[in-house]
Amino acid sequence: MILSSKGLDIKPSSTLEITAKAKQMKADGIDVVGFGAGEPDFDTPDHIKQAAIDAINEGFTKYTPASGILPLKKAICKKLEEDNNVKYEPSQIVVSNGAKHCLTNTFMAILNPEDEVIIPAPFWLSYVQMVKIADGVPIIVKASKENNYKVTVKDLEDALTKKTKAILINSPSNPTGMVYSEEELKEIADFAVKNDLFVVSDEIYEKLIYGDEKHISIASFNEDIYKKTIIINGVSKSYAMTGWRIGYSAAPEAISKIMSNIQSHASSNPNSIAQKAALAAISGDQECVKKMKVEFDKRRDYMFSRISEMPYISAIKPHGAFYVFVDLDEVLGKKYKGEVIDNASVFAKLLLDNEKVAAVPCTDFGFDTHFRLSYAISMENIEKGLDRIEDFLDNLE
Numbered sequence: 044m045i046l047s048s049k050g051l052d053i054k055p056s057s058t059l060e061i062t063a064k065a066k067q068m069k070a071d072g073i074d075v076v077g078f079g080a081g082e083p084d085f086d087t088p089d090h091i092k093q094a095a096i097d098a099i100n101e102g103f104t105k106y107t108p109a110s111g112i113l114p115l116k117k118a119i120c121k122k123l124e125e126d127n128n129v130k131y132e133p134s135q136i137v138v139s140n141g142a143k144h145c146l147t148n149t150f151m152a153i154l155n156p157e158d159e160v161i162i163p164a165p166f167w168l169s170y171v172q173m174v175k176i177a178d179g180v181p182i183i184v185k186a187s188k189e190n191n192y193k194v195t196v197k198d199l200e201d202a203l204t205k206k207t208k209a210i211l212i213n214s215p216s217n218p219t220g221m222v223y224s225e226e227e228l229k230e231i232a233d234f235a236v237k238n239d240l241f242v243v244s245d246e247i248y249e250k251l252i253y254g255d256e257k258h259i260s261i262a263s264f265n266e267d268i269y270k271k272t273i274i275i276n277g278v279s280k281s282y283a284m285t286g287w288r289i290g291y292s293a294a295p296e297a298i299s300k301i302m303s304n305i306q307s308h309a310s311s312n313p314n315s316i317a318q319k320a321a322l323a324a325i326s327g328d329q330e331c332v333k334k335m336k337v338e339f340d341k342r343r344d345y346m347f348s349r350i351s352e353m354p355y356i357s358a359i360k361p362h363g364a365f366y367v368f369v370d371l372d373e374v375l376g377k378k379y380k381g382e383v384i385d386n387a388s389v390f391a392k393l394l395l396d397n398e399k400v401a402a403v404p405c406t407d408f409g410f411d412t413h414f415r416l417s418y419a420i421s422m423e424n425i426e427k428g429l430d431r432i433e434d435f436l437d438n439l440e
């Protein structure tokens with residue numbers, strides 16, 4: 044039987060794979076430290092859970108409008124105006140099953156076959172597959188460590204062709220934790236407007252920024268870039284709601300309409316109960332976000348300072364999200380128990396097999412010389428896991 048060649052070309056998510064493997068090892072009684080987590084280890088705050096319980100008790104359990112309920116869309120518009128200085132009408136908002144779903148809808152709405160999307164590397168691995176699902180062509184532009192793993196307009200210019208349709212910007216970034224400054228974003232915005240390109244701006248980690256950096260939405264600069272931007276956001280990371288599956292997009296109305304139409308056939312509305320929970324999250328007390336951030340910040344400091352003291356590896360201190368992107372610099376070419384480590388996948392496999400530490404090799408993130416450690420796990424586990432990594436590095440030959 045001949046199956047879809049497009050479908051066969053889609054790779055499984057290696058982050059989910061490594062997390063699943065670590066979970067299985069744990070279930071088998073092995074003491075594994077999993078640094079793979081792409082989700083906060085905190086519980087969803089009580090007032091959000093209560094809103095969902097109320098929704099069930101009130102019978103809010105039927106279909107809703109495919110692109111989401113009006114009160115939630117209004118709350119999202121209010122949030123976007125207050126937090127991000129961008130004005131949207133509810134008709135420009137589409138609520139979907141997580142930011143992942145919003146991104147897939149976006150690419151399906153803006154791409155024609157063979158349209159190119161510039162994706163700066165390192166990138167969150169799903170972007171490449173999503174563009175392919177929508178018949179687009181991902182064009183990877185590698186950012187340099189010297190520029191804090193962020194692309195410059197010069198990098199984008201070099202990748203520009205007649206087929207370029209969009210640029211993907213993810214700030215704060217998964218996997219690097221880097222945040223684009225206002226100046227950097229302005230330059231990218233001017234470049235996009237000049238070349239008539241869309242900007243898909245994934246702002247899912249917006250609330251998790253530490254120190255003096257601040258989040259800027261690229262759509263906020265002027266009317267020209269506003270008309271070219273699709274903002275992607277959601278409640279998964281900020282409110283510890285990964286399992287609830289609520290994300291949203293804000294875009295020019297014509298694009299939102301296409302996304303809404305696609306969604307109405309592909310999946311209908313996102314879960315009605317989860318929409319009520321997301322409404323409570325976005326419009327409720329934001330103290331819960333601050334508390335989580337304080338804890339993440341402590342872990343970030345600890346993890347970064349430990350890594351900085353270890354032999355053979357290095358990292359740039361992240362400013363956002365909950366990941367440290369670690370360069371294997373001097374590890375590559377060394378041996379562990381006789382086996383040569385020549386890329387991040389070999390490193391991660393040996394680390395898991397020998398030290399029972401799950402780290403994400405960034406091969407599928409466009410950087411096979413780096414791995415990613417998440418600090419969305421307890422401090423106790425961070426300490427234990429880092430001790431083991433240190434032990435592993437001490438045994439390199």
Ligand SMILES: Cc1ncc(COP(=O)(O)O)c(C=O)c1O
Pocket residue numbers: 081140141142143144167213216217245247277278279280285289290
């Ligand atoms: C950069 C980035 N965007 C989007 C998502 C997807 O978020 P959601 O759980 O809302 O689908 C993730 C999740 O890992 C992410 O890291």
